[in-house]
Amino acid sequence: KENCGDEFFVETKYDGEHVLLHKIARDQYKWYTRNGKDFTKDYGGSSSLTELVSGRIHPFFRSTVTDCILDCELMLWDKKLKKLCKAPRVLCRNRTSGSEENGVRSVIPERGGAAWRYDW
Numbered sequence: 001k002e003n004c005g006d007e008f009f010v011e012t013k014y015d016g017e018h019v020l021l022h023k024i025a026r027d028q029y030k031w032y033t034r035n036g037k038d039f040t041k042d043y044g045g046s047s048s049l050t051e052l053v054s055g056r057i058h059p060f061f062r063s064t065v066t067d068c069i070l071d072c073e074l075m076l077w078d079k080k081l082k083k084l085c086k087a088p089r090v091l092c093r094n095r096t097s098g099s100e101e102n103g104v105r106s107v108i109p110e111r112g113g114a115a116w117r118y119d120w
Helices: 053-060
Strands: 017-024 028-033 068-074 076-078 083-085 090-092 104-109 116-119
Touching: 028 053
Parallel strands: none
Antiparallel strands: 017 028, 017 068, 076 083, 090 104, 104 116
16 A cells, blocks of 8 residues: 555665766676766776676676667676775776785775775
């Protein structure tokens, strides 16, 4: 009676980094914010960059998907707490110069604050 006897569905809203992912020509990617800022350099433009997001998500696409655009929320998975968590927009520190410690990469929030650590 509370909902007039009709069925209804509820979808969980995850509040992550809102991104538009353009998958182009099977293994190339372009990443944009909702305001059109290009973040491809930070998230990876090729499936061969396995240390970045593009290389990590590439295997989840069917081989028949050559081009698509996904409007999504990018979230981090906390392996220790086993839950999704929101991270502020991050910038990788020394991405290629050995800033990793035991497979965990350090990142710095764009607006300051404590460094986030995550394991790819």
